Amino acid sequence: MNHYADFDIRDQARFLYALLTLVSDSKAKDIIGAAVLDVMHLGENIADFFHGSTIQTAPAEIHVLDSSPIHLHRDSLEVIYHQDPEKTFRSTSPKIDAALQEYYEQLSHLDTSLKCTFSASVVPESDYNSLLMVAFEIGESKELGFSEDVTLPWMDKTAPGLIEYSVTPKVPGQCTVSVRVLFGHEKSTYQCDLQPLQFELADFLVPFPWHIFNINDKTAFFDQHWVKCTETNAGTYSGVESIKILKCSRQSLADLWSNALVPSGCEDERETDDYFFFIPPCFHLMFHARTHSTDLVLHIASDYWPVLGLIDNFLDNLSFTS
Known part of the structure; x- marks a missing residue:
């Protein structure tokens, strides 16, 4: 279990949220209500879901779970090509045949990424039903570069969500990438590890x-x-x-x-x-x-x-x- 005092600012988003809650917690409800249907009818103090809120009388807690109530499944993997004319051209190796020089010059301006789509669902046997502000955090990987972490404003057992990452291959080959999820449930914040993402040679x-x-x-x-x-x-x-x-x-x-x-x-x-x-x-x-x-x-x-x-x-x- 991790504790965060009111003055513990871990990132800009949390800092801005703390400033926001200085004005009023109802304003925070209005903002989240734009993304979460019927959030105004929850009858809960939205700030209680966020560690570091300035209106809390005690440090917020993140409860670490041994098992995850969320299952992540990879649905598709699509290759995206993009020509970047401003990309710096690397000098062609002298070992390359003259017939391939033009190709390798074009290749040096090619950006290739993998559009990776996952479906996220709440495990039916889980005690957690409605989840708020579900944030997926991808671990570090020397083989792959991921786009920014993804957050779903709301999930429950009847409404799975879709998350999408732009994945940039750096070192081809099989690799395992860790995933952590944080979410709010009944005025508390939880975190847990998901099953690692597996990538095989066939994916590349x-x-x-x-x-x-x-x-x-x-x-x-x-x-x-x-x-x-x-x-x-x-x-x-x-x-x-x-x-x-x-x-x-x-x-x-x-x-x-x-x-x-x-x-x-x-x-x-x-x-x-x-x-x-x-x-x-x-x-x-x-x-x-x-x-x-x-x-x-x-x-x-x-x-x-x-x-x-x-x-x-x-x-x-x-x-x-x-």
Whole structure:
């Protein structure tokens, strides 16, 4: 349990609220009433929900719960691309082929974010029904950058809420992000931890956004990237960074990854398939698939080598579901 005295100002919003309640608590009711239906009929001192209120006679308390009455479920994840012409261009590596120079200049001006939508609901078995000023606080993460914390003015068991974050990938890969929630209930303030948010490699893999870049020969573009990622590697097969055997058919993989299939421009049936994925903010993952006997052989290349440590589990799940 945390205690906050009247003079304990933790952020600007709390300070402004304290100034507001110096005038009148009814004014606070008017402001919250603009967001919460029928709040004026609660018959409660709204200031009691907020620690640090200047009209309280005793320090407010935050009650820490061992289990959360709120469940958070991720509904969707959408990739958003935005070209920023003012973004500083990083000098192109001398190892990049001249044919890719223009692409990497465009890429340096590309901002990629993930629009992540969650549904928040009150657990039916919970003793808490109507919740006020439900604030969701995201923990620190070296892999992801989140937009500002989200607050729902009101929740109950019959009215789940939707919260949305703009997530900026910084270091691709699987990660876990902590979430804490604070809310008011019956003149008291509570806080508790929610189940951490889980992000897997699959959340960061998106089919290469051809529509963002002016690329005419997609096959040549794929081949140039393959060489760029593997030119220093030696092996039996040219351009091999790693190899994986899948227990699934070539067609099942083509159906699953149809959006990432690189068009060949050749009407004849191909013996191999190429798949091209983009890993925000600026990396690539490529697959070259061919059938050997009854197995499917995947040659894998990437310019972000840590992804190879995660690829086995990712592909095993694909093989299992295909």
